[in-house]
Amino acid sequence: MRILLIDRDPTELSGIRWFLQTYFPGDIIVEMCTVISEATESIQQFEPEVILLNIDLIPNNRLTKLYQLLQKHSGTIFAITTEPFFKNAMKAIDLQVAPPFCKTH
Numbered sequence: 001m002r003i004l005l006i007d008r009d010p011t012e013l014s015g016i017r018w019f020l021q022t023y024f025p026g027d028i029i030v031e032m033c034t035v036i037s038e039a040t041e042s043i044q045q046f047e048p049e050v051i052l053l054n055i056d057l058i059p060n061n062r063l064t065k066l067y068q069l070l071q072k073h074s075g076t077i078f079a080i081t082t083e084p085f086f087k088n089a090m091k092a093i094d095l096q097v098a099p100p101f102c103k104t105h
Contacts, residue, residue, distance in 0.1 A: 004048035006033045007080075008057060016052070040066045048075060055079040055091050070095050 003020060005013045013032040020030055033042040036057045043051070043066075051073060058067060070077065071094070079097040 001028050001050065002046060002048045003028060003030045003050045003052065004033060004042060004046055005030060006036070006039050006042075006051065006053035006057065008034055008036070008054065010034050036066070040069055043069055043073070050076045050078065052078045052080065055081050055095075055097075056083050058091055058095075060091070067095075 005016055007013050010032065013034065017030040017032060020028055031042060031046045031048070033039050039053075039057075051070070053070075058070070061067065077095055077097045079092045079095070081092075
């Protein structure tokens with residue numbers, strides 16, 4: 001499985017990559033992108049099955065190449081945010097990100 005991590009903090013991404021490769025061993029290939037201007041190229045070249053992105057980095061403009069590429073992405077998109085703003089929720093809905101995991105006992 002090809003997973004692309006998009007966030008500005010390389011330390012956090014390294015931790016997420018370590019976690020994925022440690023607890024989900026096998027055929028997992030993890031790429032990281034810390035510069036939003038390079039995200040479009042990373043998606044097109046790497047062709048990830050799963051994208052985990054910090055939705056705070058995505059511009060509100062639906063006409064950007066990255067926004068359009070994410071809307072057409074055939075894989076799964078997971079979004080994280082550090083800002084609990086309505087605009088981020090709207091971006092997540094618009095990009096049809098996967099619903100959060102919920103575990104009940």
